[in-house]
Amino acid sequence: MFKRTRQDERAREWSAFEQEAMPHMDDLFRIAKWLMRDRGEAEDLVQETFMQALQSFHRYEQGTNARAWLVTIMYRTRSKRIRQASRLRLVSDVDERIAETVAFEPPTPQGINDEEVLRALEHLPSQFQEVVVLSDVEDFTYKEIAETMDVPIGTVMSRLSRGRKLLRAELSKYANEQGIRSAGADK
Amino acid sequence: MQCSDFYKIADSYLGDELLIETNHEVISHLEACPACHRELAARRELRVQLRAAFANSAALQPSPAFTNRLHMQLRAKALHETTTVTWGLWMAIAASILLVFTVGLLATRQTTHNTPIEIVDSGRGNRNEATQVTSPSPQPNSTSDAVNLFMAEAAELAAGDHRDCAIDYKLAEKPIPLEEAGRRYDRAYINLASVVMSQQNQLAGGVQFVEAHSCGFNGKRFGHIILKEGKHLVSVLVTDLDDAPAEIAAQSSPEARQPIVNSSVEGYQVSYFATAKHGIFIVSDLEAARNSQIASILAPSVYEHIKRTERLI
Numbered sequence: 001m002f003k004r005t006r007q008d009e010r011a012r013e014w015s016a017f018e019q020e021a022m023p024h025m026d027d028l029f030r031i032a033k034w035l036m037r038d039r040g041e042a043e044d045l046v047q048e049t050f051m052q053a054l055q056s057f058h059r060y061e062q063g064t065n066a067r068a069w070l071v072t073i074m075y076r077t078r079s080k081r082i083r084q085a086s087r088l089r090l091v092s093d094v095d096e097r098i099a100e101t102v103a104f105e106p107p108t109p110q111g112i113n114d115e116e117v118l119r120a121l122e123h124l125p126s127q128f129q130e131v132v133v134l135s136d137v138e139d140f141t142y143k144e145i146a147e148t149m150d151v152p153i154g155t156v157m158s159r160l161s162r163g164r165k166l167l168r169a170e171l172s173k174y175a176n177e178q179g180i181r182s183a184g185a186d187k
Numbered sequence: 188m189q190c191s192d193f194y195k196i197a198d199s200y201l202g203d204e205l206l207i208e209t210n211h212e213v214i215s216h217l218e219a220c221p222a223c224h225r226e227l228a229a230r231r232e233l234r235v236q237l238r239a240a241f242a243n244s245a246a247l248q249p250s251p252a253f254t255n256r257l258h259m260q261l262r263a264k265a266l267h268e269t270t271t272v273t274w275g276l277w278m279a280i281a282a283s284i285l286l287v288f289t290v291g292l293l294a295t296r297q298t299t300h301n302t303p304i305e306i307v308d309s310g311r312g313n314r315n316e317a318t319q320v321t322s323p324s325p326q327p328n329s330t331s332d333a334v335n336l337f338m339a340e341a342a343e344l345a346a347g348d349h350r351d352c353a354i355d356y357k358l359a360e361k362p363i364p365l366e367e368a369g370r371r372y373d374r375a376y377i378n379l380a381s382v383v384m385s386q387q388n389q390l391a392g393g394v395q396f397v398e399a400h401s402c403g404f405n406g407k408r409f410g411h412i413i414l415k416e417g418k419h420l421v422s423v424l425v426t427d428l429d430d431a432p433a434e435i436a437a438q439s440s441p442e443a444r445q446p447i448v449n450s451s452v453e454g455y456q457v458s459y460f461a462t463a464k465h466g467i468f469i470v471s472d473l474e475a476a477r478n479s480q481i482a483s484i485l486a487p488s489v490y491e492h493i494k495r496t497e498r499l500i
Contacts (some may be wrong), residue, residue, distance in 0.1 A: 010265060010266050011266065013265065014262060014265035014266055017261070017265060018262075022258065022261075025249065025254055025257065025258075026248065026249055026254070029247075029248070029249035029253075029254075030241055030247045030248070030249075033246070033247045033249075034241075034247060043249070043253050046249070046253075046257070047257055047260070047356060050257060050261055051260075051261070051264065051355070054261055054264060054265055112236065114236075114239060114240035114243045114244055115240075115244070117236050117237060117239075117240040118240050118241075118244060121237070121240075132237070133237075133241075135202060136233070136234045136237045136238065137237050137238050137241045141202070141204065142199075142202065142204055157198070157199070160198055160202075161198050164198065164230065164233065167233065167237075168229075168233060171233075
């Protein structure tokens with residue numbers, strides 16, 4: 001009797017998890033693959049993330065942003081792995097200074113293909129890449145990014161602003177080399 | 188609002204992070220300022236390009252095999268009973284299994300008087316080759332007990348491998364291709380997947396092949412075929428019995444076949460049988476009857492295949 005009740009409870013929990021969390025697996029993989037670069041490592045990270053999410057699903061507040069909750073777990077899992085591997089990389093002041101030097105807003109080139117956009121993004125310092133991806137690709141709010149990355153909202157805003165500037169500078173550089181027209185350029 | 192003010196909050200405007208009043212100010216400014224309007228369009232365009240790049244890049248998409256496997260692993264983990272079993276409880280379980288087997292063997296010997304023992308599949312009313320027990324030569328009880336205990340321990344390892352490999356995918360050592368393991372470790376692994384899958388029609392129930400490899404768990408190497416039935420993963424695990432006590436191997440004739448034994452380990456159903464030198468384990472979280480049925484269907488062909496390889500050794 002008790003066993004049957006427990007099984008029913010487990011089935012209900014799984015059904016809720018399947019409904020709330022599973023639809024975000026592809027999104028999480030894309031972020032993981034971007035962060036880890038390696039497919040195998042990305043799969044490991046996504047797997048560990050979902051396993052942990054399943055274990056702590058009772059803490060998830062139904063109706064809130066499940067994707068942000070999962071991405072937060074993924075970032076923490078990744079941070080833990082980096083710490084365990086003693087590869088902790090602090091935010092580089094040099095990177096921050098480089099971003100500061102991008103004083104103007106270069107126009108956004110058109111006619112650039114997807115691979116070129118991703119290549120340009122790869123040239124950004126990682127802390128800028130991550131904020132840009134979470135904001136512009138995943139549509140996270142500043143607050144969600146701050147919680148996910150465990151940084152103040154002000155840091156999110158400044159990194160996002162600098163990251164976008166750097167990205168436009170990269171794209172603009174590429175467009176100039178290829179002779180591609182830019183959107184947003186004064187005509 | 189000045190253009191410089193707009194530049195400072197343009198990102199927040201795009202991200203819908205501004206207060207309603209500030210939003211109104213931005214909109215008013217944009218209506219009056221073509222340059223800022225173009226700048227906003229450029230920032231929007233950047234977001235569109237980025238999203239499209241992420242959505243379209245094949246390199247950033249998960250493989251269907253990965254998402255499928257993870258889905259099944261999660262489901263198995265979610266629905267599986269994960270009660271921690273203490274060592275003391277294991278000892279009690281082992282003792283119970285031992286007692287049941289001993290009593291069972293004594294009872295069958297008393298009623299059959301050396302006639303061949305057959306276990307009939309009562310569900311179909313047909314003789315089930317897989318569960319047939321050839322007439323065992325009279326053996327000291329201590330040997331039977333030792334065999335049973337040894338196989339029960341091997342079944343625990345098989346269940347552990349199913350959990351860590353098929354379900355949690357967290358083995359310390361990376362699995363290797365089955366055929367390679369067949370060449371390096373155990374000939375029984377060669378063609379094992381084909382032999383198992385040759386019974387796909389008989390298994391019915393929509394049983395599908397997931398993968399085949401060789402993996403290790405707690406120092407024990409297995410040939411591992413992973414199947415799935417609906418959302419359940421089923422492991423067919425084959426391992427050598429080289430580390431069995433010498434008296435067990437010595438008394439196991441090549442033609443001797445153990446009955447299919449059904450047990451439950453950590454909530455998994457484990458059905459197992461043995462050849463002279465190998466143990467074959469079917470592990471899943473299916474109902475006990477279905478797990479046993481799968482074992483019964485696979486047993487004849489797997490048994491014959493492994494027996495053939497043992498003759499070659």
